[in-house]
Amino acid sequence: MVYRPIAINVENLRVEIDGKPILEDINLKVYQGEIVAVVGPNGGGKTTFLKTLLGLVKPSRGKVEVFSFPPKEAVRRHLIGYLPQKVNFKRESCLSALDVVLLGLWYKPISEEEKVKLALEVMDKFGVRNLARERFSNLSGGQQQRVNLARTVVGEPKLLLLDEPTTGVDFPGQQTVYELLKKLRDEKDFTIITVTHDVGVVWKYVDRAVCINRKLHYHGEPAAILKPEILKIVYGTEVVLLFHKH
Ligand SMILES: Nc1ncnc2c1ncn2[C@@H]1O[C@H](COP(=O)(O)OP(=O)(O)O)[C@@H](O)[C@H]1O
Numbered sequence: 001m002v003y004r005p006i007a008i009n010v011e012n013l014r015v016e017i018d019g020k021p022i023l024e025d026i027n028l029k030v031y032q033g034e035i036v037a038v039v040g041p042n043g044g045g046k047t048t049f050l051k052t053l054l055g056l057v058k059p060s061r062g063k064v065e066v067f068s069f070p071p072k073e074a075v076r077r078h079l080i081g082y083l084p085q086k087v088n089f090k091r092e093s094c095l096s097a098l099d100v101v102l103l104g105l106w107y108k109p110i111s112e113e114e115k116v117k118l119a120l121e122v123m124d125k126f127g128v129r130n131l132a133r134e135r136f137s138n139l140s141g142g143q144q145q146r147v148n149l150a151r152t153v154v155g156e157p158k159l160l161l162l163d164e165p166t167t168g169v170d171f172p173g174q175q176t177v178y179e180l181l182k183k184l185r186d187e188k189d190f191t192i193i194t195v196t197h198d199v200g201v202v203w204k205y206v207d208r209a210v211c212i213n214r215k216l217h218y219h220g221e222p223a224a225i226l227k228p229e230i231l232k233i234v235y236g237t238e239v240v241l242l243f244h245k246h
C-alpha cells in the first residue's frame, strides 16, 4: 500500500449556529489525491461543513485539520481552492471571463504575462477559452460555472472544496466537468471534495461518497449512494433516480 498523507482530518466535530446543532459527531479522514462526493438533503449542513474546513465557521467541539494545519493556516498558505455555492459578482461588473480566472492567481509572484498564459491554458481545459474576452456577467450559468472552476484550480491549490460545482451546467457538461476534475487529480494529485446532487453522475468519477444530514450517515463506495435505502437516508424520502440516456 502506497503511503498517502492525510489531507483532511475531522474528529468529533460539532458545529452550532445560534445554539442549534448543525453538525454533530462528524469523523472523517480524507487522503491526498482522493475525490470525495458529499451528498445530503438541503439544509443538511454540507455547505457549513465546507466552511468549517475553510475556517469560516468555528467548531464548538472537535478537531479539524487540513494537511495537518488548522484551517485558517491552510488558507493562509493557499492550500485550499474554494468554489462557493453562490458566486456573486455584481451584474454591472465589467470583469471579463479572463479577469475572473486571473483572480485565482492574485497572490502568485509571477508576471502578468505568465498569469494570462496560465489562465488561458486552464480555460482551454474547461472549454471556455473562446469566452476569455466576454463579459462574465453576460455568460450563461453553465459557462460562468466553468469559468469559476477554472479560477478555483488555476493556482493549483492542494485541496479543492467545490460546493455544487455543476449548478446550471447541462447533463453532458456535468460529465465533462467531473471527467476533467478526475483528470486534474490524476495529473496534479489534487484532493477534491465536491458537494453535489448529481448522484447519478458523480458516482462514476469519485473514490468515495459521504452523506451528511447533520450527522455523517454513510461513507464508502460511491456506487452505494445509488441504493434506495441510502438515498432514503440522505433525502428522507423515496427517491426515483432518472438515468439519462446518452
Ligand atoms: N449563517 C447562518 N445562520 C443561521 N443558520 C444557518 C447559517 N448557515 C447555515 N445555517 C443553517 O444550518 C443548516 C445547514 O445549512 P447548510 O450548511 O447551508 O446546508 P446544505 O448546504 O446542506 O444545504 C440549515 O438549517 C441552515 O438554515
Ligand SMILES: [Mg+2]
Residues within 6 Å of the ligand: 046, 047, 048, 085, 163
Ligand atoms: Mg449548501
